[in-house]
Amino acid sequence: MKLAVVIPVYNHEHAIGTVVEGVRRHGLPVILVDDASAPSCAAELDRLAHEVAGVDLVRLPRNGGKGAAVSAGMRRAQARGFSHALQIDADGQHDTADIPRFVAAAQAQPQAVINGCPRYDESVPTGRLVGRYITHVWVWINTLSLRIRDSMCGFRIYPLASAMPVVDLPALGQRMDFDTEIIVRMDWAGVPVVNLETPVRYPLDGVSHFQMWRDNLRISAMHARLFFAMLPRAPRLLWRHLGGPRG
Numbered sequence: 001m002k003l004a005v006v007i008p009v010y011n012h013e014h015a016i017g018t019v020v021e022g023v024r025r026h027g028l029p030v031i032l033v034d035d036a037s038a039p040s041c042a043a044e045l046d047r048l049a050h051e052v053a054g055v056d057l058v059r060l061p062r063n064g065g066k067g068a069a070v071s072a073g074m075r076r077a078q079a080r081g082f083s084h085a086l087q088i089d090a091d092g093q094h095d096t097a098d099i100p101r102f103v104a105a106a107q108a109q110p111q112a113v114i115n116g117c118p119r120y121d122e123s124v125p126t127g128r129l130v131g132r133y134i135t136h137v138w139v140w141i142n143t144l145s146l147r148i149r150d151s152m153c154g155f156r157i158y159p160l161a162s163a164m165p166v167v168d169l170p171a172l173g174q175r176m177d178f179d180t181e182i183i184v185r186m187d188w189a190g191v192p193v194v195n196l197e198t199p200v201r202y203p204l205d206g207v208s209h210f211q212m213w214r215d216n217l218r219i220s221a222m223h224a225r226l227f228f229a230m231l232p233r234a235p236r237l238l239w240r241h242l243g244g245p246r247g
Helices: 016-024 039-051 066-079 096-108 126-143 160-167 178-188 212-241
Strands: 003-009 030-034 055-059 084-087 113-120 156-159 193-200
Touching: 003 016, 003 066, 003 096, 016 030, 016 039, 016 096, 030 039, 030 066, 039 055, 055 066, 066 084, 066 160, 066 178, 084 096, 084 160, 096 113, 096 156, 096 193, 113 178, 126 178, 126 212, 156 160, 156 178, 160 178, 178 193, 178 212
Parallel strands: 003 030, 003 084, 030 055, 113 193
Antiparallel strands: 084 156, 113 156
């Protein structure tokens, strides 16, 4: 297994250095994806790419959203010969000390998605928890299973051989709907999901790009799209649930 860490970045110049330091402490190469950040953040990303060994920088010409940035990073990882990509957010909410647990799980099951399941502290807003639970219910409906315990966490490892066909789908969500849609579609394709609980705190720099109304509307549309796409797959999904073969 050859793994790179993909970090999508949009205006997190105050937290990204700490995140990169935490990742590099484990000796893993980093692919930063600048999603058309402001000049101050772009300058910090340039500094990290020039001064920190093992850091590669991909710069997008316009802001495409979190999903577009992660996809660009995964394409760069695949082009560089990596077999797996570990996705982690740039705002410091994920615990980089947990990376060895995720890597060990991927080494044990290299064909699986290693999926982070948040264990929140008191910093998380109640409204976000309610929204996440609604998404959980829809994901359980759209997979006809409880295989995916949490679909919104941006801390996970993808096997690129099975992730890239999903990334290249033209209809795949490119913003805050990306994390949920890609893992549901990979589950539909028969890719195993290993759920790992991990501590999550609210952003280290206090910056969240989740926009309540816009992103909730986008996520609601995604759930509806997935539901109607699930219906013709329902017999096969139920067969898997009953212990039939994958695929």
